[in-house]
Amino acid sequence: MDTDNLVRMANRIGDFFDAMPEREEALEGIAQHIRKFWEPRMRRQLLAAIEAGQATQLQEIVRSALDRHKATLAA
Numbered sequence: 001m002d003t004d005n006l007v008r009m010a011n012r013i014g015d016f017f018d019a020m021p022e023r024e025e026a027l028e029g030i031a032q033h034i035r036k037f038w039e040p041r042m043r044r045q046l047l048a049a050i051e052a053g054q055a056t057q058l059q060e061i062v063r064s065a066l067d068r069h070k071a072t073l074a075a
Contacts, residue, residue, distance in 0.1 A: 001042055003049045007057050010046060014062035030062055031069035043073045
């Protein structure tokens with residue numbers, strides 16, 4: 001899948017959870033949604049793009065959620 005498309009999809013998830021008043025709950029929600037609904041290859045591709053510096057358009061809240069929950073998302 002195209003990395004730009006994965007970033008757009010992740011940012012849409014981030015938009016939804018960014019409205020939550022509790023930041024920790026929002027970060028957990030983003031990671032849980034991606035873990036639950038994205039195929040493992042999509043998660044691994046997005047994480048690899050972040051590592052390679054190719055996901056520059058990723059929202060800060062999404063990047064924080066992915067960084068914090070990287071171990072469970074990479075599986």
